Amino acid sequence: MSIGATTDGVSQQSTHNDKPVTANNVPTGRVKKSKDENDLLLSIGLIARKIATSGEKLRLDNGSLSTWAFHARPDAARVFALPNNDGWVYVSNSEHRSYIDGKMRWGGGVGGIYFNNKGAITDYKRLMTGGKNNCGAGKTPWNTLVSCEEHSEGQCWEVDPFGVNPTNRTELGMSNFESFAYDYRDPRAPYFFVTEDSRRGALRRYRPAATVVDENVPWKMLTLSEGRLMYLHLTPHLRNAGTFEWTDDFD
Numbered sequence: 555m556s557i558g559a560t561t562d563g564v565s566q567q568s569t570h571n572d573k574p575v576t577a578n579n580v581p582t583g584r585v586k587k588s589k590d591e592n593d594l595l596l597s598i599g600l601i602a603r604k605i606a607t608s609g610e611k612l613r614l615d616n617g618s619l620s621t622w623a624f625h626a627r628p629d630a631a632r633v634f635a636l637p638n639n640d641g642w643v644y645v646s647n648s649e650h651r652s653y654i655d656g657k658m659r660w661g662g663g664v665g666g667i668y669f670n671n672k673g674a675i676t677d678y679k680r681l682m683t684g685g686k687n688n689c690g691a692g693k694t695p696w697n698t699l700v701s702c703e704e705h706s707e708g709q710c711w712e713v714d715p716f717g718v719n720p721t722n723r724t725e726l727g728m729s730n731f732e733s734f735a736y737d738y739r740d741p742r743a744p745y746f747f748v749t750e751d752s753r754r755g756a757l758r759r760y761r762p763a764a765t766v767v768d769e770n771v772p773w774k775m776l777t778l779s780e781g782r783l784m785y786l787h788l789t790p791h792l793r794n795a796g797t798f799e800w801t802d803d804f805d
Contacts, residue, residue: 605675606667615674622680625665626650630691630733632699634715641670643715645681645699647688662688664701664713664721682713682721689751692734695741696772700724702731704751710734712776724776726760727783741769746776757786759800 584598592602606612608626611619631646643666650661662685668677682688682701688711689704699713710726712719726734732751738744744767746760763780775781785804790796 606678612667612675612678614678615670615676620678622665622678624667624678625663625680626661628665629689630702632691632693634693634697634699636668636716639671641668641672641676643668645691645713645715647691647701648685649687649689649704651687662686662703664688664691664699664711666715679717681715681717682711685711690731690733690749692736694772694776695736695738695744698773700726700734700748700776702734702748704730704732706730710748712773714773719773722773722777725762725779725781725783726776727758729758730755742767744775756804759784759786 585595592604594602596602606624606628608628609623611621611623614620625646625648627648627650629647629649631644634643634645636642645664645666647664648662650663663680664682664685666679666681667675668679670676681699685701685703686708687704688701690702692700692702694700694712697715698719699715701711701713703709703711707728708731709728710724710731711721712724713721726746726748729750730752732749732755734749735747736744737747742764744762746762748758748760750756750758760776761782761784762775762778763782766774766778766780768774782802784800784802786798787801788796788798
């Protein structure tokens with residue numbers, strides 16, 4: 555797998571140059587085939603750097619290898635800034651499953667690649683192990699990842715890329731999940747949403763109880779069993795019009 559792209563002579567998140575990419579100098583539009591060993595299609599002006607391969611350890615900036623090998627089938631990802639402008643961490647899911655002797659064997663989890671503020675790789679960690687087919691994901695307002703498992707008994711897990719809090723199962727229910735989002739316009743009354751990868755999959759909305767809504771301890775909002783889970787119900791009236799409501803009844 556390859557992560558990161560840069561403009562020629564201009565740093566983005568994967569080079570060691572000092573000049574950042576801004577909205578005015580990001581190339582767009584025409585695509586050309588890159589001339590490097592990655593054999594990628596890139597917008598004109600971009601270059602790519604291969605930083606990780608599934609099943610192999612990462613080469614770190616100090617010359618050593620990471621303790622963990624990079625996870626299989628990387629999927630949804632988010633980037634989190636490290637404190638004090640010290641760099642960032644690229645956190646991604648592992649949507650892994652395999653077949654052995656004709657039987658499915660689950661794998662999955664979440665891993666993080668850590669960069670310093672010059673774009674050099676300093677570490678790779680498995681932030682969650684034991685997951686099953688971790689597919690889509692979303693970022694919380696307090697900078698954790700909600701990783702969604704995509705299978706019939708899937709869960710959504712809150713993962714801390716900074717290692718302060720342990721990984722916890724959320725109260726978003728059980729299903730064939732896809733991705734996560736939130737409405738945090740009013741921090742005193744937040745809503746969290748999760749989608750399902752299914753033809754009849756629901757859009758779920760979770761409202762944590764007021765007793766656990768605390769901006770100083772936001773971790774509790776998704777992981778304590780005090781909240782209300784609802785489902786979006788659509789009622790079509792015309793070909794291109796209708797109404798909607800949130801209901802407790804999944805059926």
